[in-house]
Amino acid sequence: MCCRIFPFESDKCSDKKPFILLHPQPFVRDMGITLFFKRVQASFICQFDELWTFKVDLGINVLNTLLEVVMWYFLAKIVDPATLGYENVGYLPFVLIGSLAIFFVDSIYNNFTGRFNEDRKNGLFKLAYLSNMGVVEYFSINFLVSVLFDIFTIFLPMFAMYALLVMLAGDTTAIFFAGPNIITVLIALGIFIIGNLGFQLMTVGTVLFLKEGDPVSFFMQQFNRLFSGQLFPVTFLPQFLAFLPKILPAAYIILIWRDTLFLNKIFSDPGTLSLIIAGLVVNILVFFIGIYIFYYGIKRAKIEGRWF
Amino acid sequence: MAAIEVNHLFKDFYQYKVFRRGKLLTHALQDVSFKVKKGDFYGLLGRNGAGKSTLLRILTTNLEKTTGKVLINDIDLDKDIRSIKNTISWMFGVDYEGVSWSSVQKNLLLAAYYTGLHKHQAEKRVQELLHYFDLQHHKSLDVWRLSTGLKGRYALAVAMLKQPQVLFLDEPLLGLDVPAKDQVRNYLKQLNKDGVTIIYTDHQLQEMEKVCKNLIIVEHGKKLYDGVLEDLKQKYRETNVVDLVCSGTDINKTLIQLSKDISYVKDYEVLSSQSNLHTVKVYTNIDSQRSLLNIAQYLQRHKMGIESMNAGLLSLEDVYKKFLKKPRPDKQAGHLHSFIRAKEAPTQPYTKYLRASQPEVRGTACSAFLLHQPKHVEEILQKMLTQSQAMRVASLDVIGKAKASHLLKYLLKKKTHDPETTVYLTLALGKIGDISVVDHLLNYLQDETLCAEVLEHVPELAPNVLLLLHHKLRRLSRHELQFITYHIDQSEQKEHISQALHLRKQIKK
Numbered sequence: 001m002c003c004r005i006f007p008f009e010s011d012k013c014s015d016k017k018p019f020i021l022l023h024p025q026p027f028v029r030d031m032g033i034t035l036f037f038k039r040v041q042a043s044f045i046c047q048f049d050e051l052w053t054f055k056v057d058l059g060i061n062v063l064n065t066l067l068e069v070v071m072w073y074f075l076a077k078i079v080d081p082a083t084l085g086y087e088n089v090g091y092l093p094f095v096l097i098g099s100l101a102i103f104f105v106d107s108i109y110n111n112f113t114g115r116f117n118e119d120r121k122n123g124l125f126k127l128a129y130l131s132n133m134g135v136v137e138y139f140s141i142n143f144l145v146s147v148l149f150d151i152f153t154i155f156l157p158m159f160a161m162y163a164l165l166v167m168l169a170g171d172t173t174a175i176f177f178a179g180p181n182i183i184t185v186l187i188a189l190g191i192f193i194i195g196n197l198g199f200q201l202m203t204v205g206t207v208l209f210l211k212e213g214d215p216v217s218f219f220m221q222q223f224n225r226l227f228s229g230q231l232f233p234v235t236f237l238p239q240f241l242a243f244l245p246k247i248l249p250a251a252y253i254i255l256i257w258r259d260t261l262f263l264n265k266i267f268s269d270p271g272t273l274s275l276i277i278a279g280l281v282v283n284i285l286v287f288f289i290g291i292y293i294f295y296y297g298i299k300r301a302k303i304e305g306r307w308f
Numbered sequence: 309m310a311a312i313e314v315n316h317l318f319k320d321f322y323q324y325k326v327f328r329r330g331k332l333l334t335h336a337l338q339d340v341s342f343k344v345k346k347g348d349f350y351g352l353l354g355r356n357g358a359g360k361s362t363l364l365r366i367l368t369t370n371l372e373k374t375t376g377k378v379l380i381n382d383i384d385l386d387k388d389i390r391s392i393k394n395t396i397s398w399m400f401g402v403d404y405e406g407v408s409w410s411s412v413q414k415n416l417l418l419a420a421y422y423t424g425l426h427k428h429q430a431e432k433r434v435q436e437l438l439h440y441f442d443l444q445h446h447k448s449l450d451v452w453r454l455s456t457g458l459k460g461r462y463a464l465a466v467a468m469l470k471q472p473q474v475l476f477l478d479e480p481l482l483g484l485d486v487p488a489k490d491q492v493r494n495y496l497k498q499l500n501k502d503g504v505t506i507i508y509t510d511h512q513l514q515e516m517e518k519v520c521k522n523l524i525i526v527e528h529g530k531k532l533y534d535g536v537l538e539d540l541k542q543k544y545r546e547t548n549v550v551d552l553v554c555s556g557t558d559i560n561k562t563l564i565q566l567s568k569d570i571s572y573v574k575d576y577e578v579l580s581s582q583s584n585l586h587t588v589k590v591y592t593n594i595d596s597q598r599s600l601l602n603i604a605q606y607l608q609r610h611k612m613g614i615e616s617m618n619a620g621l622l623s624l625e626d627v628y629k630k631f632l633k634k635p636r637p638d639k640q641a642g643h644l645h646s647f648i649r650a651k652e653a654p655t656q657p658y659t660k661y662l663r664a665s666q667p668e669v670r671g672t673a674c675s676a677f678l679l680h681q682p683k684h685v686e687e688i689l690q691k692m693l694t695q696s697q698a699m700r701v702a703s704l705d706v707i708g709k710a711k712a713s714h715l716l717k718y719l720l721k722k723k724t725h726d727p728e729t730t731v732y733l734t735l736a737l738g739k740i741g742d743i744s745v746v747d748h749l750l751n752y753l754q755d756e757t758l759c760a761e762v763l764e765h766v767p768e769l770a771p772n773v774l775l776l777l778h779h780k781l782r783r784l785s786r787h788e789l790q791f792i793t794y795h796i797d798q799s800e801q802k803e804h805i806s807q808a809l810h811l812r813k814q815i816k817k
Contacts, residue, residue: 034427035421035424035426038421038427038430039418039421039422042414042417042418042421043418045410045414045418046406046407046410046414046415046418047407047410049407049409049410049411049414049450050407050408050409050410053409054409121797122404122405122406122407122408123404123405123406123466124406124407124418124419124422126404127404127406127419127422127423127466128422129393130393130396130397130398130470131393131422131423131424131470132390132393132394132424133422133424209324299372300324302370302371302372303371303372304321304322304324305321305362305365305371306798307370307371
C-alpha cells in the first residue's frame, strides 16, 4: 500500500514509515477541564511508576507517619488538655488537627518545590513552558498528584493509627462533623491552598534569582511549626510575637479547623467568618506576592541565562 | 517568507548581586543579523563560547536579548512569546528524560497532554511517533534504561509531538555512536523534507556538511558567515592547495626558501612531523595542478623525498579554520608553528619573537625554542607569569603543552605569582597526569569562587587524575556532591564534565 494518501508524504515511500510527521490540519489544543484532568492522570500514572519503584522509601514514609502519631499519643499523656483553651478536648485530637494542617504546609510544599526542581532537570517544566501551560495549572497538577499519593502514604495511615490509639486509650473527645462543619473545613482548606500556592511560587522565584539558598522554605517550615498553633494555641505566644500568626496562612486553617471540629463554630458564626475573611485577605496577598516574585525570578533567570 | 528574522541582535551578560546589576561580564552577541527562509535546514557553527547556544536560547524564548529585533514566523519576540512558542519546538541535547522511572510510552503520553493534545489525538500521535522513530520495541522500557542513541530518538519524538514549524536542535548528535547518528540524521532530513524549518548547532563541521544546506558561522559573538554551505566552499576556490607528504631534514628552511624562490607559492604549513616524515600544505595563487611539477622538482633538488602529492581545493574544514583564524601578525611569525610541529630549531631571525609584545606570538616563540634553549625560555616564561593576564595565559599554555612538570612544580613552590595562577598551574599538572594535585583539585571544586572555572578544565585532566578524583568525590557528602553537580549543570560542556567525573550516576544511586 502506498502512502500517497498522506498529503505531505515524501517521495520515498516505505511500509516501515507510513506516517507523516506534519499533519495537514494543525492539532486543536484544548485548555479545558478534561485536558487538565488528563494531565493529572498521566502525571499520576508516571509518578506512580516512580513511587512504586522505590518501595523502601514508601515504607519509610508510612512508618514515619505512624511513629509521629505514636509520639502525639505519649505527649497526650503528659499534657493537660485543660491548659490548651479547648474544653474537653484531648491533646491527641488537638495535635492531629494541627498536624494535618501543617502537613499541607510542609509535606505538600516540599513535594511541590522538589517536583519543580526535578522537572527543571528532567525537562518536563521545559515542556510545560514550551506548551504555554499556565503557572497555576502546572502547580495545581503537581498539587493534586501529591495529594493523591499522600492519601495512601499519610492520611490513611495517620487516621488508622489515630483510631487505634483512641480506641486503646478510651479518649472521648467529641468531633463535630456535620455538613456545615465539613463545608467550613473545605473553605479553610481552599483559602489555605491559595496561600500555599503563593508561597511555592515565592520559593521557586527566590531560588531562581538568588541562585542558591531558599529563605522562603525556611520561613514556611520553621515559622509555621512554631507560631501557627500546631503544638499549642497561638494565644500562648508572648505579646511581641502575637502578630506572627496573622501573617502565616497555616495559622488560619488550624484555627478554623479546630474551632469548627471541636467547638462546632461553623462559617456563619461571626468569629469564624471574620477568621475566614482575614485568612482570605492574607492568603490572596501572599498569592499575588508569590506570582510577582515568581515572574521576577523567571525574568532574572532569562536575563542571566539560567533559565533552561 | 522568513521563518526567522534577526536584526542587530545584541546580548550582554552582567554579574548580578541579588537585586543590583554588577559589572559587564561579556558581550555574548554583537550585532547579529540574519534571515532563515521557511523550510531551510540551517547549521549554526562555532567554537565553545562563540555564542551559538546564546543565540539559540534567545530564538527559543529561553533567554532575554539586550537589544535587537527577532521575528519568528513573522511574530515579534517582544510582543507575543506565547504565539511563538505554539509554532516552535526544541530538543536540547539528549538530556530530556521526563519521569525517568516510567516507560517511554507513558512519558510520551504525558508529554502529549502537557503539549495540549486531546485524548484521542494524543494516543494516535504517540503511536505514530513510536512507529516513526522505531521506538515500538522499546515503548515499555523505563526512560532511564534507554541507551544514549535511543534517548536521542525519544527526545526527538517528544520535540515533534506538537508538530512545530520550526525545530531548534542544540548538538543533537552529541554522545551518539555512528549508526545512531546516521539514524537521527535521517530523521532530521525527513522532517526537513516534510516542511519543518530546522536550526541545528554543532561543533563538528563534518556533521553539518551531511545535513545542512545553509550555514551561519559565529565567533566571539559576531556573525562571520551566513549563506549557502556550498557557496562558502566556492568562495575560497581561488585558493589552491598542494597536499604533500615528504621526507628529509630542515623542512621549514626548505619551504621558506621555496616561498621566496617561486613567486606563486603564497604560504605553507607543516601539519605534522614524525621521524623526518612531514605532512605539508602549500598554498598557491595558480591552479595547484600546474604548480605540482615545479614544487616537486624544487623539493627534490633540495634533497627532500616526495612520498605523495595531491593538488586540490580547500576542504570545508580548511575554510572554517580560515574563518576562525585570527589574522597573523606576520607570515614569518606564523611559520613558528611549522617549526614546532617539525621539532626543528627556528633559525636566528626568529629569536626576535621571544621578545614580542603580543602574548600569542611570544608564547608560540617560547614553544618553538623551549626544546632547544630550555633555560633561557624558562626564564622568559617565569617573567611572563608576573605580567598581564594575556601573558600569563600564554605562558601557562606553553608550559602545559610542553608537559614540563618540573617547571610547574618549581613555579608552584616559588609562589611568586597570584592565587589564580596557582590554580592554573595545578590544573596543568593535573592535565599531565600528576596525581599529587588531586587533593587541591578537590578543594577547588568545593570552593564557590573556583568550582565553575575548574570544572571547565575537568574533561582535559589525565585519566589517572580523573580516576583518583572520582574516588575522592565518592567520599563527599550528598550535599557537597549536589553543590558540584549544580555547577556542572550551569556549564556549557556539562555532558563532557559529567562523563569525565561519573558524577550524575553517583548522585542517582
